[in-house]
Amino acid sequence: MKKLLVTTLLFYSTATLSFSAEKYDTQAFRTVTKLCTPCHGTPFYMAKQIDEDDWDFFFETPGMLEKIHKGKPKGLSSLKNALFQKRKKRILKFFVNNSKFSGKVNGCDANFCGTNH
Numbered sequence: 001m002k003k004l005l006v007t008t009l010l011f012y013s014t015a016t017l018s019f020s021a022e023k024y025d026t027q028a029f030r031t032v033t034k035l036c037t038p039c040h041g042t043p044f045y046m047a048k049q050i051d052e053d054d055w056d057f058f059f060e061t062p063g064m065l066e067k068i069h070k071g072k073p074k075g076l077s078s079l080k081n082a083l084f085q086k087r088k089k090r091i092l093k094f095f096v097n098n099s100k101f102s103g104k105v106n107g108c109d110a111n112f113c114g115t116n117h
Contacts, residue, residue, distance in 0.1 A: 028094035031087050035078040047098035055099055059092040 032043040040046045047055075058064050069075035078084060084091070096102070 024097065025090050025094050028087055028090040031083055032091060032094065035081055035084055039072070039075060043094070044098055047095045048100055051100040052096040052102065055092060055095040059088065059095075 029043050032046065036046060037043070058068070065079055066076065069079060
């Protein structure tokens with residue numbers, strides 16, 4: 001009986017900690033930080049600039065991101081980066097989840113503090 005109780009407590013505590021630790025997709029956050037921050041500012045600030053429909057439009061319309069970054073070699077190289085291409089859907093989901101009207105305001109954590117540019 002004692003073993004069952006300990007196992008149950010261990011399971012629930014692990015599940016609770018893992019759920020609360022992931023407020024957002026850290027892989028997408030770090031990719032955006034690495035590739036987009038030099039020009040666009042912090043990831044949360046960037047996500048809050050437009051609403052979810054606009055993020056969907058920019059990511060789902062073929063060639064739209066390239067058109068926006070035309071004449072900006074650093075931006076085009078970031079878009080062609082294998083890391084960006086591999087995580088494009090996750091990045092879109094991160095932007096949509098943290099967009100202008102999402103209602104989310106992320107506070108301080110180990111990766112980022114605040115939403116100011």
